[in-house]
Amino acid sequence: MFFRNGVSAVRRRPGFADGAFLVAACIAAFSAGAARVDAREIHGFAEAAFGPKIGGEGKTRHAGFNFLESRLQLKTLWRPARENKWRAELFSKSDLAGDRNASSVQMRIREAHVLFSPAEWLDVKIGRQILTWGTGDLLFVNDLFPKDFVSFFIGRDDEYLKAPSDAARFSAFGPGASLDVVFVPFFAPDAPLRGERLSFFDPTLGRIAGSDARRVLIEPAARLDHTEAAARLARSYGSAECALYAFRGFFKQPRGFVSSGGRELFYPRLAVWGASIRGPVARLGGIGWFEAGWYDSIDDRRGTDRLVENSAMKYLAGYERDFPNDARVGIQYYVERMRNFGAFQRSAAPGNPPRAERRRVLTLRLTRLFRFQTVEASLFAFYSPTDRDAHLRPCLSWKMSDEWTLVVGADVFTGRRAHTEFGQLDGNDNLYFRMRYSF
Secondary structure, eight states, rough: OOOOOOOOOEEEEETOOHHHHHHHHHHHHHHHHOOEEEEEEEEEEEEEEEBBBOOOOSSOOOOSSEEEEEEEEEEEEESSSSSOOOOOOOEEEEEEEETTHHHHTEEEEEEEEEEEEEEEEEEEEEEEEEOOOOOSSOSSSSOOOOOOOHHHHHEEEGGGGGOOOEEEEEEEESSSEEEEEEEOOOOOOOOOSSSSSSSSEETTEEEEESSTEEEEEEEEOOGGGOOOOEEEEEEEEETTTHHHHHHHOOOOOOOOSSTTTSSSSEOOEEEEEEEEEEEOOOOEEEEEEEEEEEEEEEETTTTTOBBBBBOOEEEEEEEEETTTEEEEEEEEEEEEESSSSHHHHHHTTTTOOOOOSSEEEHHHHHHHHEEEEEEEEEEEEEETTTTTTTOOOOOOEEEEESSSSEEEEEEEEEESSSSSSTGGGGGEEEEEEEEEEEE
């Protein structure tokens, strides 16, 4: 669900291949099928953003700020000049960002995919894309697609929480149900905390680390049997939306140590089975949801290997409702229960950070619109009564015109223990300011 301890270096095993060639193949295939292509839609934005730190421990690359960047994003949708049987189209979204923290200018392709329909009941999307599903609001149970929690914690737009994948997605539609199947041949993990922008707890050092973190992250090799697969079967019953989920691949965060006392971490194998329901709540009004997932840690099903994450059951219940005067309130309750907890305790090494069998998290979202719905004030709060830590995200957004938007917000972390999810980020409180021109 959240980000645990990160790493400072990445080592890709031999055989790793970048997914860029998949993007190029999509473009080539699309171009071959259409002699002339019209660029029908071009949109994007230019943005300047600054994220100064509040206090801090001076352990990161820049003690005064998390990010100082200018960004240009272009989104383009191409369709063939003439009608085609498969209704094919090509979509791309690219960012050009100059980042003072990293002292670099980088071009990133966030999306580049072909979408076509070989049959009336089937859509196919191939290439780089943002993948997501599930019912939670900033909490994830059956959404095993990559996330960028670094961007989320430093104040970038929520769009950047979802990281791209090079994948093939098949969506089939029937009279009463729909089926989505996704194949991801190139492993894409959650963006790790590296200590460059955010300090975090390093259990190897037994303290909060920043730029001095030295652990190495080993990613799965690019092999056919390492292809990740995910599926969702969805159906509506009246006004309720129900879904079943399946996933087989790897943990998205490094949950395994190669050796005891070593600094190399890896991504253990993972299978997930889950279900969800979302719909109106009778009498109370509003929308409610419930989601559950069984996390099968394939490399440690008995829970006896202290170097690998245990299996777990995860549950999420939520409710939101609109109120008069453009107000909305949402609440969620999340529980993560470790399986084989007794075996975990018996195998734990002396000095390991303690963990509870059940971890609980509560969230609260408050939103209010003002000034003819051009100003939005919001607060999103995470609180764990188990870990006694919290993350507060107040935000004020002003849409000054159809083109200009100003956003001011903050990320505040607190916790009594340095090794918990938000407690480890206690020294990373920050403000952020974003000015965006959309076109």
